[in-house]
Amino acid sequence: MASVPEDVLVNEALIEDLQKLAKDTALLQGILMRTKETPNSSEVVSYAAFTLFPSPVPRSLFEQARQVQTHFNLLVDRISQDAEFLEQALASTINVDDFTARLFNIYRQVIQEGCSQPIILGLNRSDYMFDLGKDSKTSLKQIEINTIAAGAGGLTSRTPALHRHILKVAGRVEEQKNILDNNPAAGSAKAIAKSWELYGSEQAVVMFLVEDDEINIYDHRCVENELWSRNITIIRRDFNDVSKRASLDQNKRLFIDGKEVAIVYFRSGLMPQDYTEQGWEARLMMERSRAVKCPDISTHLAGTKKVQQEMSRPGVLERFFPDDPKAVAQIRATFAGLYSLDMGEEGDRTVAMAIANPDHFVLKPQREGGGNNIYGEDICQVLESVKENSERCAYILMDKIRPQPVRNYLLRSGSPLKLSTCLSELGMFGAYVRQGKGMVLNECTGHLLRTKSAEHSDGGLTTGVAVLDNPLLV
Ligand code: ADP
Ligand code: MG
Secondary structure, three states, rough: OOOOOOOOOOHHHHHHHHHHHHHHHHHHOOOEEEEEOOOEEEOOOOOOOOOOOOOOOOOOHHHHHHHHHHHHHHHHHHHHOOOOHHHHHHHHHHHHHHHHHHHHHHHHHHHHOOOOOOOOEEEEEEEEEEEEEOOOOOOEEEEEEEEOOOOOHHHHHHHHHHHHHHHHHOOOOHHHHOOOOHHHHHHHHHHHHHHHHHHHOOEEEEEEOOOOOOOOOOOOHHHHHHOOOOOOEEEEOOOOHHHHHEEOOOOOEEEOOOOEEEEEEEEEOOOHOOOHHHHHHHHHHHHOOEEEOEEEHHHHHHHHHHHHHOOOOOOOHHOOOOOHHHHHHHHHHOOOOOEOOOHHHHHHHHHHHHHHHHHHEEEEEEEOOOOOOOOHHHHHHHHHOOOOOOOHHEEEEOOOOOOOEEEEEEEEOOOOOEEEEEEEEEEEEEEEEEEEEEEEEEEEEEEEEEEEEEOOOOOOOOOOOOOOHHHOOO
């Protein structure tokens, strides 16, 4: 793949100049992150980490990811409505994974009580890597789909201007046109605004459900400001606030601090540590309420790794797209090998296969947010210790994707400048709104390219491993 010319990469004087200019440009563009030291304060902030140069992405694979996104939106939405499928898919997991079990309990309670809100708002991001096959062909392979708190759609909207400027100064003016404009935050806001309109109460607010420490607040602010510009009121509250001060009226309308909440937009709640006991009660209250939840509990569960693995079984996609073999084929083409570790012969085969060749796989628990997966020899260790009992059902196994590494500089506050061998991950943002049975909006709203040093197996922007990038379409 074409990448930055070697003479540019090793031109120390040029790189030194470019990195200074790049950091200032990032700050000017508002590509910002709070610091780990003061995660609650905007008094001292820094640029969010980014690559000095955009990374090459094959145009055809980018287009493929873009085109399949509205199908993924439908798939997630359809799974979320199929109680029988969710129940079956997650049965073995919830026996051993407490976090998924607690989510599932809320799901069961809400189903029993009956749905109180026919408006469904989904904002997700489907992540991919470009697998370099033995035949030297690259193919698009899905890593996962995030149905809760899929972030970075705000910051990434400001990076095209940054990379175009760097290219211009580096004398690569022609290439600027291969960086696309991109504004997923605006797309998310459009879908939130649509849902707010459908909710139908002028006074009602959109509540961002956030963590108390939020280093990534500027990313949220991008979506917030898009909504304010439509004259929609935003409030920010955490689980603790909801547990202490929110309530439902007799029509299950959600109120907090005297305001009716039309939409709860979760930017927290994806990890076990996000919840105290009161936090779990708050989640249940929000799920029972008439507020539109983004995501609702069933859509949250549809985004679990276990569901991803079950989706790859023969016949499952056909169940969700009975009349659309083209959509089935498009979705399936992006699947890497996914394997169940459920008790029984199939799971036994998965264990043996992984232990025989651990470097070919990734072992994944039901967790989000980066830093949880297991690689290499650790796979053998973990599987040896759980393979005889049902604890192994807490994991799924996945083929390891092997992208072509590219050399680039990762600019990160406080880190020395160093030429790194890098791997990229492309995300496509999806947004949809459904009212009862009818889809009101179904769109691909933009993209995100994250790049990390190849020495890291795992990724994640907020974990400090991956950094913001832009696809340079080739
Ligand atoms: P999380 O929910 O923690 O983001 P992911 O499934 O996205 O979990 O995995 C985290 C990171 O691990 C990814 O961003 C990617 O860098 C790496 N990764 C995950 N699955 C694979 C895979 N099958 N092949 C190669 N790398 C992977
Ligand atoms: Mg991920």
